[in-house]
Amino acid sequence: MTEEKVIVANNLTRTFGKFTAVDHISFDVRRGEIFGFLGANGAGKTTATKMLTGILSSSGGYATVAGFDIKKHRNRLKKNIGYMSQKFSLYEDLTLKENIRFYGGIYGLSKKETAAKTGEIVERLDLKQIENTLISEIPLGWKQKIAFSVAIIHSPKIVFLDEPTSGVDPITRRQFWNLIYEAAENGITVFVTTHYMDEAEYCDRISMMTEGKIAALGSLHELLTKYNSKSMDEVFIKLAR
Amino acid sequence: MIAIQNISKSYGDVKALNSISFRVEKGQLFGLIGPDGSGKTSLFRILTSLLKPTSGKATVAGFNTVTDYKDIRKIVGYMPERFSLYMDLTVEENLKFFATVFNTTIRENYHLIEEIYQMLEPFKNRRAGDLSGGMKQKLALSCALIHKPEILLLDEPTTGVDPVSRKDFWDILKKLQKSGITTLVSTPFMDDAELCDEVALVQKGEILKMDTPQNLANGFPHKLWKIVSENNYRTLKVLDEFETKISAFSFGNSVHLATGDDVDEQAIVNHLKQHNVKLISIAIIKAHIEDVFMDLMSHEKGSS
Known part of the structure; x- marks a missing residue:
């Protein structure tokens, strides 16, 4: 049996006028893998992620995500992935329960399924006392944990996390990563960008982009050996300079 | 240079700052280290005279932040966390704009920004909105410096910035310090703390602890193991059942375990072995600021 691949990218390219933001990148991500997508500011990470999530069209090459061609099946693709970023995740002026109901509706869950999911999230994150509180009144660390649970409410094959822990306190940051591990153990593939290099080390495999290309890709152990480094921080600096 | 005395700030029922006091001496590089929501931005807005405290008093270079706001605005270079640049102006236009507002020219204080601006020069006709995160921050710093301020107030200048640009940014701050500028900088990155002369660890509007980074690390009250x-x-889960554990947290590809002084290596090794953990190495290490911060946090809230 061949391993299931949740992302296959082949020479994926995106140009803006004369500028090539993403330059023929090719990689696979396996089912249940935690895949760290790193790079310097301006290296093309955001552009690549936008193509993989169906927000931006590609200029060349092809890719499939969760089994859908990113060019031909953009809308179906969007329904079958989860997405969460630091900047936009939940509606601040809706309560916790309303947010869950909203996203359940967006992703086509039935009333019954949504209710079941709501109960599950509230119980797992221990949120009973704030389930009717406006999101704007909930501390950031909790919000990010809720946002992650909401992003996988429709049990997608893959969830994209864009700097999910930026500005979060160090204990909550680690609790957040426990949620990521749990999701991965349940077979959800996790595609994550971060500027915290300790978090990069939690990933099964790490890809590093520089100037539109993938400069390195491998497990932490492989990258440390190849670049003769003690930490991912060192690897990053060697590659990005 | 900066004196903060019992500053509190409330927004309705929410206490953003709860009786904060500290001083930043002339020429110091002082760090406010803490997560979002710890009150850092409110404090910066009070120091720049943009916000009035609910109670308490602050002075910047001897000027009162409430009554002497006009004086303060002339001598302070402020880099807010969001919105400090005009995104539809070019790099050069932004810089010119800030110079003009402060009644000076780029040429007059070019020496202060020369090194940073050289990195930006290739993009000088690019709109600020089209710059990468790291470049935006360098431009914002240039704009905050162009009127030759005595004090720099930088609110999370390295958030969203990659590790290389973050290092570059701190190198620049160190150099500015040598030219005599006093800097108060906030950051959620705990490892940035080690680059400051003195830091205050902040959380929920209060200072958890304040000292030099060395003293803070040395003051970690437990024995700390790197596993x-x-x-x-799996190791973390197994350590949950280790009775003499004080805390265990992941740190990249290792786990930091805090224990009492009486716990020896063999006890830990045995416990891990009993639960089939394949140990690669174990050693006693010096605490990082992040260890210190998490230890202080868990006293605060009993872990949520």
Whole structure:
């Protein structure tokens, strides 16, 4: 049996006028893998992620995500992935329960399924006392944990996390990563960008982009050996300079 | 240079700052280290005279932040966390704009920004909105410096910035310090703390602890072990049942375990072995600021 691949990218390219933001990148991500997508500011990470999530069209090459061609099946693709970023995740002026109901509706869950999911999230994150509180009144660390649970409410094959822990306190940051591990153990593939290099080390495999290309890709152990480094921080600096 | 006395700030029922006091001496590089929501931005807005405290008093270079706001605005270079640049102006236009507002020219204080601006020069006709995160921050710093301020107030200048640009940014701050500028900088990155002369660890509007980074690290009250194993996640779960554990947190590909002084290596090794953890290495290490911060946090809230 061949391993299931949740992302296959082949020479994926995106140009803006004369500028090539993403330059023929090719990689696979396996089912249940935690895949760290790193790079310097301006290296093309955001552009690549936008193509993989169906927000931006590609200029060349092809890719499939969760089994859908990113060019031909953009809308179906969007329904079958989860997405969460630091900047936009939940509606601040809706309560916790309303947010869950909203996203359940967006992703086509039935009333019954949504209710079941709501109960599950509230119980797992221990949120009973704030389930009717406006999101704007909930501390950031909790919000990010809720946002992650909401992003996988429709049990997608893959969830994209864009700097999910930026500005979060160090204990909550680690609790957040426990949620990521749990999701991965349940077979959800996790595609994550971060500027915290300790978090990069939690990933099964790490890809590093520089100037539109993938400069390195491998497990932490492989990258440390190849670049003769003690930490991912060192690897990053060697590659990005 | 900066004196903060019992500053509190409330927004309705929410206490953003709860009786904060500290001083930043002339020429110091002082760091406010803490997560979002710890009140850092409110404090910066009070110091720049943009916000009035609910109670308490602050002075910047001897000027009162409430009554002497006009004087303060002339001598302070402020880099807010969001919106400090005009995104539809070019790099050069932004810089010119800030110079003009402060009644000076780029040429007059070019020496202050020369090194940073050289990195930006190739993009000088690019709109600020089209710059990468790291470049935006360098431009914002140039704009905050162009009127030759005595004090720099930088609110999370390295958030969203990659590790290389972050290092570059701190190198620049160190150099500015040598030219005599006093800097108060906030950051959620705990490892940035080590680059400051003195830091205040802040959380929920209060100072958890304040000292030099060395003293903070040395003051970690427990024995700290670095454990490298084949699977961090499993190791953490197994350590949950280690009775004499004080705390265990992942740190990259290792786990930091805090214990009392009486716990020896053999006890830990045995426990891991009993639970089939494949241990690669174990050693006693010096605490990082992040260890210190998490230890202080868990006293605060009893872990949520």
